[in-house]
Amino acid sequence: MRIEVSRRQMPSRAFAYLSPAIALALTMVLGAVVFMALGKSPTAALYSYFIEPLTETWSLHELLIKATPLILISVGLSVCYLSNNWNIGAEGQYLMGAVAGSAIPVLMPEFQSFITLPLMLLLAMAGGAAYAAIPAFLKTRFNTNEILTSLMLVYVAQLFVDWLVRGPWRNPQGFSFPGTITFNDYALLPEIFPASGRANFGILFALVAALLVWLMLRKTMKGFEIRVLGQNPRAGRFAGFSAAKMTFFAFLLSGALAGLAGIIEVAGAVQHLNEKLSAGYGFAAIIVVFLGRLNPAGAVVAGLVLALTYLGGEAAQISLQISDKSARVFQGMLLFLVxxxxxxxxYRIRFVTSGAAAQEAN
Amino acid sequence: MGMFEAILLTVFAAATPLLLAAIGELVTERSGVLNLGVEGMMIMGAVAGFAFAQITGNPYLGALGGMVAGALFSLLFAFLAITLVTNQVATGLALTILGLGLSGLWGEAFIGVPGVKLTPIVIPLLSDIPLIGRLFFAQDILFYVSIALVFAVSWFLFKTKAGLILRSVGDSHGSAHALGINVARVRYLAVMFGGACAGLGGAHLSLVYTTQWIENMTAGRGWIALALVVFASWRPLRILLGAYLFGAITILQLHIQALNLSDLEFLPAPIYGLMSVLKSIPSQFLSSLPYLATIVVLVLISRNRRLTLINTPAMLGQGFVPDR
Known part of the structure; x- marks a missing residue:
């Protein structure tokens, strides 16, 4: 049997909406197979993965905390990928944003005012954007492949954070554990409903960012320019659009949003900068982008789904002793199936059996 | 064995996995397919190599297992990117993400377990040659394979008909199809060759380089291998130069980190001064050298647009759907 694909005259609208759902369903089926292979009950495992985290208020709060960086980063990356700029170093931009924003509470702990937090957020966006500007500059000036440079800079950023929290920024009262001092109250993101859980105002930033980028893509000339340059750079040039400027625009925007995600994580849930900050959100966000079909509105839903796999992994580890590394397998399978x-x-897909192929030949 | 020789030996060991992964990816890319999943295929090779060596007690079967695992894992990518014509950049990333996850899950049982080492094969007489003898003729089998592969691939691509077919598919899949060449079959084989090589490179890490399983032990080597293909401008013999250059950078920074200044007091004052300056650099900055060097090298190579354009396979990264 052979599989043949042939291009459709028009992209199928039905499948545009259905395909993420198909992918999600197939991921659960395959996941069940993996759990059976691990000798666990597939129904119990899927329950603790996809239902259990939704049954309690505190874990809904955790869901929002995990979804926040995923949504923020993937909204920016959507713009990158739509315009054919392959920024895969969001993890590094997230880290550098966190570092830039943390500079205020770590270096000037006595600067406590109502503008402390806004300044931190702005500085983090600038830090992430500046770090993203490096691959953009190398791409536009030297024609260097942005996939490889942005990815290499992730490793550099991880090592830089490691040096900071073990070296110059280490908390002197931290019993030689790596990590900075805990931020003062003015440098922390307030929680929305402190009575029921830890979720902070970061999620609102994520939703606003998604809305604004969605409006830009749908309603403005810039959105049109992003699409044209992404789908047909030659046509874009004839229309007077500059591919180099677009590269900078996409990288700076996604870098700023990744940096914002970084400081929200630090000033929200973690409350200080430490070496464990790099949790792979920058890479998981790539899955969110495609699951959300490169649409900021889709990214919100997809970000919640991916956040659920993080929580589900933890829940399955506690209730079924399945390694939480299974979450990353889930995420990888999901991207494949998407x-x-x-x-x-x-495309239309046809399954051609050898008999049918022979008939065709006759 | 002198210190210099010992350092060179470690450079060779660091270069071999890069060389294996890069030469495989070069063949894949020559057929017009950009597989960004090298890191994932390498880590699967590393964990499978370790596992098979544990089960059988034989490191050679381990290396074979790593190779087969890499090739099978690359089939996932091939099915999506070639048959289902998905975006190759995204699919390659998916392969890397899945590989890192699967290997972490599979390898959990091996953390802290002592591995089985692939011992060197000492070639009599030749290994007694002063200086170069031990370097070139007392190495593990994967070293010999990696060197042989570079020359074999060079010969295959530029001196055989099959190599010409592979390059024609990479440079113009439409014309190749019109000539009756089965584009998909050529590409499947090229991707699987790349997967097998990356798997072998990963197996080198867990059977020779460190002889244990550590999660994420490839540490970006798959990405460096991808950069090496660009550095070599898709020419097999230049991969050799690139892999050894990066092996040297990796090892030198490790040696500087491990340097004991009190052992070096015999050196002339300026050199001792330089060494103490290098030693005072925080270890994290030294560790980031291979990644920074990759960026610098990529910039130096790609700024010459004409050179890059001439050598890049014209169909690189583009899916092919024949008109029926």
């Missing part, structure tokens, strides 16, 4: 399902939008 990409495979997306084929249905642009």
């Amino acid at each position: 990409l495979a399902s997306d084929t249905l939008i642009h």
Whole structure:
């Protein structure tokens, strides 16, 4: 049997909406198979992965905390990928944003005022954007592949954070554990409903960012320019759009949002900068982008789904002694299946048995 | 064995996995497919190599297991990118993410378990040659394989008909299809070759370089291998130069980190001064050298647009759907 694909005349609208759902369903089926292979009950495992985290208020708060960086980063990356700029170093921009924003509470702990937090957020966006500007500059000036440079800078950023929290920024009262001092109250993001859980105002930033970028893509000339340059750079040039400027725009925007995600994580849930900050959100956000079909509104839903896999991994570890590393397997499978399902939008798929092929030949 | 020789030996050991992964990816890219999943295929090779060596007690079967695991894992990518014509950049990333996850899950049982080492094969007489003998003729099998592969691939690509077909698919899949070449089959084979090589490179890490399983032990080597292909401008023999250059950078920074200044007091004052300056650099900055060097090298190579354009396979990263 052979699989043949042929291009559709028009992209299928039905599959554009269906494909993420198909991918999610297939991921659960495959996940069940993996759990059976691990000798666990698939129904119990899927329950603790996808239902249990939704049954308690405190864990709904945790869901929002995890979804916040995923949504913020993936909204920015959507713009990058739509315009054909392959920024895969968001993890590094997230870290550098966190570092830049943390400079205020760590270096000037006595600067406590109502503008402390806004300054931190702005500084973090500037830090993330500046770090993203490096691959953008190298791409536009020297024609250097941005995939590889942005990825290499992730490792550099991780080592830089490691040096900071073990070296110059280490809390002298921290019993030689790596990490900075705990931020003062003015440098912390307030919680929304402190009575029921830890969720902070970061999620609102994520939703506002998604809305603004969605409006830009849908309603403005800039959105049109992003699409044209992404789908047909030649046509874009004839229309007078500059691909180099677009590269900077996409990288700076996504870097700023990743940096914002970094400081929200530090000033929200963690409350100080430490070496464990790099939790792979920058890479998981790539999955969110594609699951959300490169649409900021989709990214909100997809970000919640991915956040659920993080919590589900923890829940399954506690209740079923399944390693929380299974969460990353889930995430990898999900991206694979999303990409495979997306084929249905642009192509018809035919299964050709050898008998049928022979008939055709006659 | 002198200190210099000992350092060179470690450089060789650091270069071999890069060389293996890069030469495989070069063949894949020559067929017009950009597989960004090298890191994922390498880490699967590392964990599978370790596992098979544990189960069988034989490190050679371990290396074979790593190779087969890499090739099978690359099939996932091939099915999506070639048959289902998905975006190759995204699919390659998916392979890396899945590989890092799967290997972490599979390898959990091996953390802290002592591994089985692939011992060197000492070639009699040749290994007695002063200076170079031990370097070139008393190495593990994967070293010999990696060197042989570079020359074999160079010969295959530029001196055989099959190599010409592979390059034609990479440079113009439409024309190749019109000539009756099965584009998809060529690309499947090229991707699987790349996967097998990356798997072998990963197995080198867990059977020779460190002889244990550590999560994420590839530490970006798959990405450096991808950069090496660009550095070599898709020419096999230049991969050799690049891999050894990066092996040297990796090892030198490790040696500087491990340097004991009191052992070096015999050196002339300026050199001792330089050493103490290097030693005072925080270890994290030294560790980031290979990644920074990758960026610098990529910039130096790619700023020459014409050179890059001439050598880049014209169809790199583009899916192919034949008109029926």
